[in-house]
Amino acid sequence: MLKINQRDFDAIRGHGEEAYPHECCGILLGSSEGERREVKQVVRAGNTRSDRPEDRYNIAPEELIRAQRQAREQALDIIGFYHSHPDCPAEWSLTDLAEAHWLGCSYVITSVEQGKAARTNSFALLGASEEEKHFEDERLEVALPAVAAMARVSEAPSPGPESDRMSLPDRVRKDRAC
Numbered sequence: 001m002l003k004i005n006q007r008d009f010d011a012i013r014g015h016g017e018e019a020y021p022h023e024c025c026g027i028l029l030g031s032s033e034g035e036r037r038e039v040k041q042v043v044r045a046g047n048t049r050s051d052r053p054e055d056r057y058n059i060a061p062e063e064l065i066r067a068q069r070q071a072r073e074q075a076l077d078i079i080g081f082y083h084s085h086p087d088c089p090a091e092w093s094l095t096d097l098a099e100a101h102w103l104g105c106s107y108v109i110t111s112v113e114q115g116k117a118a119r120t121n122s123f124a125l126l127g128a129s130e131e132e133k134h135f136e137d138e139r140l141e142v143a144l145p146a147v148a149a150m151a152r153v154s155e156a157p158s159p160g161p162e163s164d165r166m167s168l169p170d171r172v173r174k175d176r177a178c
């Protein structure tokens with residue numbers, strides 16, 4: 001399970017819209033307890049895949065090292081990564097799996113349709129080794145800021161986008177390009 005606050009969630013999705021039609025990417029800093037991870041900070045990264053930025057992403061090693069240092073200074077860890085899928089579903093691809101190496105981390109994918117952020121899903125990279133690694137769907141819990149949560153109590157309950165995000169994503173073939 002990955003917990004993230006609304007502001008960071010919006011930042012990830014906004015980054016995807018800004019980068020469109022290219023893929024955006026970034027690093028999630030936070031804390032973890034078993035399979036429960038909580039995002040405390042979102043670090044944007046540049047996509048170094050200038051050959052095909054529309055359906056591939058790569059974070060430069062220097063940016064990763066910088067993020068690692070930044071995390072350590074705040075007693076946090078790198079708990080995950082995010083990227084976008086321009087005009088492609090928010091589902092992991094075989095390329096995503098092949099290029100994911102951080103076991104026990106969350107991989108958040110946002111589909112950006114015609115420049116607008118659509119669905120955002122999170123997948124946990126599980127397995128004891130590189131050979132055994134695999135993605136599993138994980139719950140993405142978006143926590144409202146305390147003030148907004150209080151304000152919401154007086155509002156009439158509505159399904160809203162949250163319940164939409166919680167529903168199961170449409171299953172698609174895993175071998176597509178993005």
Ligand SMILES: [Zn+2]
Binds near residue numbers: 083092093096109
């Ligand atoms: Zn991808």
